[in-house]
Amino acid sequence: MSEQRFGAGIWHFATYVDRYATDGYGEPRTILDAIELAGQVDDLSVVDLNWPFFGGDISDDDVSKALDKAGLGVIGITPEIYTRQFSKGSFTNPDPGVRRLAHEFVTRSCDVVRKFGADYVKLWPGQDGWDYPFQVDHGTLWQHSIEGVGQLAAENPDLTFVIEYKPREPRVHMSYSSVARTLLGIEKIGLPNVGILLDFGHALFGGESPADSAQLAIDHGRLFGMDVNDNLRGWDDDMIAGTVHPIELFEFFWTLHKNNWEGVWQLDQFPFREDSVAAANLAIDFLKRVQKGLAVLDVEGLKQAQAAHDAVAAQRIAQNALFGS
Ligand SMILES: [Fe+2]
Numbered sequence: 522m523s524e525q526r527f528g529a530g531i532w533h534f535a536t537y538v539d540r541y542a543t544d545g546y547g548e549p550r551t552i553l554d555a556i557e558l559a560g561q562v563d564d565l566s567v568v569d570l571n572w573p574f575f576g577g578d579i580s581d582d583d584v585s586k587a588l589d590k591a592g593l594g595v596i597g598i599t600p601e602i603y604t605r606q607f608s609k610g611s612f613t614n615p616d617p618g619v620r621r622l623a624h625e626f627v628t629r630s631c632d633v634v635r636k637f638g639a640d641y642v643k644l645w646p647g648q649d650g651w652d653y654p655f656q657v658d659h660g661t662l663w664q665h666s667i668e669g670v671g672q673l674a675a676e677n678p679d680l681t682f683v684i685e686y687k688p689r690e691p692r693v694h695m696s697y698s699s700v701a702r703t704l705l706g707i708e709k710i711g712l713p714n715v716g717i718l719l720d721f722g723h724a725l726f727g728g729e730s731p732a733d734s735a736q737l738a739i740d741h742g743r744l745f746g747m748d749v750n751d752n753l754r755g756w757d758d759d760m761i762a763g764t765v766h767p768i769e770l771f772e773f774f775w776t777l778h779k780n781n782w783e784g785v786w787q788l789d790q791f792p793f794r795e796d797s798v799a800a801a802n803l804a805i806d807f808l809k810r811v812q813k814g815l816a817v818l819d820v821e822g823l824k825q826a827q828a829a830h831d832a833v834a835a836q837r838i839a840q841n842a843l844f845g846s
């Protein structure tokens with residue numbers, strides 16, 4: 522295995538507000554503060570940046586300098602198409618003017634991707650969907666989801682777009698909600714520069730087996746990126762990777778490994794009450810255990826066990842590799 526690179530969403534190093542701690546879980550930070558903290562993580566190579574940059578009037582050059590100082594590159598730019606102006610949707614907003622605004626907004630973020638030489642535009646249309654039965658015409662809504670992404674991908678063939686699906690939150694039902702539905706949309710768009718960013722926690726939250734989701738996306742040539750974290754499966758808790766579902770995380774990475782999928786292993790965690798640098802270090806240390814586990818996995822034994830659907834034998838092999846025999 523080549524030298525594995527690790528990344529993180531820059532929001533990992535921000536502070537957060539929710540509907541309870543409306544005064545926030547910490548003093549507000551700018552994106553420059555967050556980049557400085559990310560630079561303190563032991564083994565981080567790249568970050569995914571929210572755009573516009575949070576914390577005030579911050580220029581591309583300010584961010585460039587902070588990244589250089591922290592020794593970090595940019596893997597992706599996440600245009601914020603889920604803030605108040607898009608609360609009734611971005612690509613699926615009922616108002617064509619707001620849909621246009623979303624398009625223009627993401628188009629502007631494309632230039633930021635070019636400027637930083639990032640790998641992709643990360644689309645997380647978290648407000649695209651519905652809340653109540655009878656609220657929307659489902660055919661129209663899905664059509665808008667597909668057209669919104671398709672138009673951007675067609676107009677920017679030099680760039681890659683990744684869709685990060687999630688079942689719900691903030692919308693009660695998100696339009697791009699599952700691996701299968703997102704693949705259907707991408708195949709309908711029919712362009713080579715649109716793929717999936719598979720968030721391990723979103724797959725868990727959606728009742729998927731993340732390894733199976735990864736295999737499906739890979740089989741369609743559409744696994745362009747990934748995030749890891751953990752949760753208790755009932756919500757997108759964005760906890761520290763490896764803390765709750767170590768075996769499923771191991772199977773997920775085994776699936777990437779056996780398909781020769783090479784990309785950044787990226788953290789999408791929200792350490793509300795934890796030290797963000799320590800939380801990132803703990804996750805990356807666990808991911809390194811996963812790497813070691815992959816190196817010693819009894820591949821032949823696993824093949825035989827899987828050929829017979831022998832759950833006990835397969836589990837023993839996986840446990841021996843990850844936890845030691
Ligand atoms: Fe994510």
Ligand SMILES: [Fe+2]
Nearest residue numbers: 720723757759
């Ligand atoms: Fe998430």
